[in-house]
Amino acid sequence: MDKATLLQLAAPGKLPERIVFAASMVTIVAIFLANVWIGDPALRVYVLYVLPLLAIGMQSARRGYYLAGAVTALSLEALSFVYFGIPVTTLVGNIVLEGLVAILCLSVADTARVNYLKVLNLARTDDLTGAMNRRAFVRAAAQEIERQARYGGEFSIMMLDLDDFKGLNDKHGHHIGDQALRNLAEAIRNSTRRSDSVARIGGDEFVVLMPNTPKAACASICQQLRRAVAEGMKDSGYVVTASIGSVTFGQPPESVDVALRAADAAMYCAKHEGGDRVVNS
Structure with a gap:
């Protein structure tokens, strides 16, 4: 598969949203397991949760997918903090911060997807009639x-x-x-x-x-x-x-x-x- 094809597949809204959502959820779980397996909270592996959330936002318009991805990531992050024995105050602060980061990532990805599709539609459409160009x-x-x-x-x-x-x-x-x-x-x-x-x-x-x-x-x-x-x-x-x-x-x-x-x-x-x-x- 050449570079142009890969870039086209990676473009916002190009991949089947159900497959992207499922793959992203698997990735979130894999990040959690890797975090626990490494066993060192100082490495902050949990910051990688933003990557599957970005993928969901770039490829899907379903708010339910956004919510499910964010809740799953934050829940597993909290569970890993409990596993490592991190103090409650630190846990809550990190969860709030990561929650804001998750919202920001999903918002940015969603905006990028919508704008990309608008530009793509303009490139294919006759301005006056709305027909194809x-x-x-x-x-x-x-x-x-x-x-x-x-x-x-x-x-x-x-x-x-x-x-x-x-x-x-x-x-x-x-x-x-x-x-x-x-x-x-x-x-x-x-x-x-x-x-x-x-x-x-x-x-x-x-x-x-x-x-x-x-x-x-x-x-x-x-x-x-x-x-x-x-x-x-x-x-x-x-x-x-x-x-x-x-x-x-x-x-x-x-x-x-x-x-x-x-x-x-x-x-x-x-x-x-x-x-x-x-x-x-």
């Missing part, structure tokens, strides 16, 4: 091509472009154009499945990756979306239609670019035929 879509499509090469099956790609979007901007202003794009993204999400990947890859160009979708099913979804776009835009106070092209792959395409070019060609066929229509290939 081109980079995220290319990654998802590459994974689907790899899956198809390994397991077979079909997948489809749909590309959509608003008809005369420039005219809409010129007549009503860019704020209306932006709202039209947001409405379009919402219409696409409502007309497709949760397993589909919706992305904005250009000004008014959207693309949808549809795993395990044969041509007939894709054609049906495209027609449903075409009607939804026309009706949705009409309800917003301006008439805009969409040209939609789709292509279904029974065999893996050479690359994501090849797949996108095929969908783009189908979409432009729909546009050249007058717009407000679907071309499936």
Whole structure:
């Protein structure tokens, strides 16, 4: 496993939280046993409890896991103090201090995880519409091509472009154009499945990756979306239609670019035929 893969796995929120929690609890117990086995309280082995607590905070959002980890660590620390015969006043002082340290560690780790996931989401998302951006879509499509090469099956790609979007901007202003794009993204999400990947890859160009979708099913979804776009835009106070092209792959395409070019060609066929229509290939 290379360094990049290891760093990716170690990133906040990347590992299964149940596995991380279980491993962290085992580590806490192991630290306690090591502390007792070494038998020298002066070494302060118990400070290592912060490491599994940091792991829990970095990989999980469950407050129950936080509480269980902190309580277990502090309880075992207190038990080790009793085992070593440390005075009660010292024991209480250390437990209070370590409790504050545990809260701080979990808080810092939780904040780091939340901020990391926010930044990651921004890096994958189109600011205006909330759809995927081109980079995220290319990654998802590459994974689907790899899956198809390994397991077979079909997948489809749909590309959509608003008809005369420039005219809409010129007549009503860019704020209306932006709202039209947001409405379009919402219409696409409502007309497709949760397993589909919706992305904005250009000004008014959207693309949808549809795993395990044969041509007939894709054609049906495209027609449903075409009607939804026309009706949705009409309800917003301006008439805009969409040209939609789709292509279904029974065999893996050479690359994501090849797949996108095929969908783009189908979409432009729909546009050249007058717009407000679907071309499936």
